[in-house]
Amino acid sequence: MLTDIMHSLSIEPLAVLTQAVGFLLLLWLVKQYGLAPLFRMLDDRQAEIKSTYDQLDADRDAMQKTRAEYEARLAGIEAQAREQIAGAVKEAQELRTHILADAQKQAETILEKGRVEAERERQIAFLEMRRQLVDITLQAAGKVINETLDAKKHQALVDEFIGSVGVAPTQATAPSSNGSSRPNGSAPGGPVGNA
Secondary structure (H helix, E strand, O other): OHHHHHHHOOOOHHHHHHHHHHHHHHHHHHHHHHHHHHHHHHHHHHHHHHHHHHHHHHHHHHHHHHHHHHHHHHHHHHHHHHHHHHHHHHHHHHHHHHHHHHHHHHHHHHHHHHHHHHHHHHHHHHHHHHHHHHHHHHHHHHHHOOOOOOHHHHHHHHHHHHHHHOOOOOOOEEEOOOOOEEEOOOOOOOOOOOO
16 A cells, blocks of 8 residues: 555655665764764863863962962061061150150250359359458558568468358468469459359
């Protein structure tokens, strides 16, 4: 019955069978030698692309890790630098305070020495002024009583007068050429310090 229909359509069953076997054989050959290498090549290419993407991801992760390490190091270096700067500033302030304290002590010492020296000069000048006053008084008294005093007697009178006034000599005295005595190293009419 199928064969009758095929004959009525002018189709040879053997030719159809041969063509079907030939087509299947052709499909197998194309698949085996044409498509299989193509699919293998596509699979290889896909694996290569996946490997490249995996490598890129690994490189990116390594780069981010390295960047994080560098940022941590930089933060550490900045903190250390800030700490060193703060230490240097503190040390400079302590040094400044120390220098100012030393300068203040030296200034106070110099002022105290100046005060002591001024007081000593004032006492010397005061003593010299009293001695000159005694000399003038003794010379006037000598003229009044028409008597000249020798150096020894003159010195004794000067010392007696100074003792009665209550001022102790602060320095050794030496008789001058005119018979009066002055403190060693002082000149007549020297500067008078503030009382």
